[in-house]
Amino acid sequence: MDVSIIETSGLGDRSYLIAHHGIAVVVDPQRDIDRVLALAEKSQVRITHVLETHLHNDYVTGGLELSRTVGADYAVPAGDDVDYDRRAVTDGDIIDAGPIRLEVLYTPGHTHYHVSYVLRDDSGAIHGVFTGGSMLYGTTGRTDLIGPDDTKSLSHAQYHSVHKLADRLPPDTPIYPTHGFGSFCSATPSSGDSSTIAEQRSTNPALTQDEQSFVDELLAGLSAYPAYYAHMGVINREGPPPVDLTPPAQIDPAELRRRIDAGEWVVDLRTRTAFAAGHLPGTLGFELSGSFVSYFGWLYDWGAPITVIGDSAQQVADAKRELVRIGVDRLTGAATDHIDTLAGGSQLATYPVADFPSLAGELSSGLPSILDVRQTHEYDKEHIPGATNIPLHELPDRLDDVPSGPVWVHCGSGYRAAIATSMLDRAGISVVLIDDAFSTASEQGLTRSNDIDD
Structure with missing residues (x-):
């Protein structure tokens, strides 16, 4: 057997x-x-x-x-x-x-x-x-x-x-x-x-x-x-309809820009550091790794058409496979050219990437705005004093609660924070992505557990 x-x-x-x-x-x-x-x-x-x-x-x-x-x-x-x-x-x-x-x-x-x-x-x-x-x-x-x-x-x-x-x-x-x-x-x-x-x-x-x-x-x-x-x-x-894993149509830079300007879901699948180093303004960064499909599905405007930007046709195919598993079938286009080519001569958007030791240096000279996008129970267990907690899934409806920028954004590993920084960047808020494990914040002495009064 x-x-x-x-x-x-x-x-x-x-x-x-x-x-x-x-x-x-x-x-x-x-x-x-x-x-x-x-x-x-x-x-x-x-x-x-x-x-x-x-x-x-x-x-x-x-x-x-x-x-x-x-x-x-x-x-x-x-x-x-x-x-x-x-x-x-x-x-x-x-x-x-x-x-x-x-x-x-x-x-x-x-x-x-x-x-x-x-x-x-x-x-x-x-x-x-x-x-x-x-x-x-x-x-x-x-x-x-x-x-x-x-x-x-x-x-x-x-x-x-x-x-x-x-x-x-x-x-x-x-x-x-x-x-x-x-x-x-x-x-x-x-x-x-x-x-x-x-x-x-x-x-x-x-x-x-x-x-x-x-x-x-x-x-x-x-x-x-x-x-x-x-x-x-x-x-x-x-009863689900039969699955369709055929590749989405390739689109050119002009059509890509039209979709972005129309406010459609244009999602960049590249690594979070590549996205931070240069991306098309108005796009969202969902690195194709780890819990990609869970967080995508959590934040997705159900039924909306989706265009993806990827490093390769295989990356796009992998993303489509992940998405159809949760019934997201409206993948209406893909672009896999180099990001500079997709920009069509327009300037790319960027933002800094840092770690918790860098944040410790900032804290020693002032009080930067910190956004913690972990779930509430994670924040309650241990957090950085003074950080604003807005769980990632609540962020689209709570942009007015985000502290003034530049905002240092973190989660437990950097993955959720990267999605959040792309959302804030799209909304015109100045951000710094903390791409680091939260355990490092503890090692740096930046955190306080829930058994200590804030």
């Missing part, structure tokens, strides 16, 4: 292909199903079943298209109201894929109808459990995505679901979650790349705490999640 992981690091998720004796089952596939098809071809297996643990809130599923493409049965939890034919599965059902069998366990919490799948061979031996957004590595899936009126009851349900998994499965059972590798669907950060039921018994809060303590801690730890989540459930219920 072979379980292959299909990693989607930009969203912090995993999909799985289970293969045995020429047959394969896929769990929670992402929308770009070519990765799954390529793996199945390489493994010389035929996909007979596609399974969803839940209707996803952080990405557009590829399950419907994959099942139609290969002629596989498509299993979705019973109770979820969807606009397409599928096999509605519930507690105790058996997915019989010949040499591969999966038992459905009802594990609500992340959503009302969430299920997990216990992997067995044809002899009945257990080889693992696919837990979706239920039991994760050292944490659980968050419980506030359905709505505030359901959060508390789903948190209690999550506790019981994790106990159900732990009580029914052998200690050495491998766990295969969908979320928890940087996904905002995780209630708290997860730990590790693999785990078993036995390990979770000693590390997972749902199994080490009493029910009320677990619920109280979970509710207290929930932080903001990307705004694009509001669209994912709708798309996944209706």
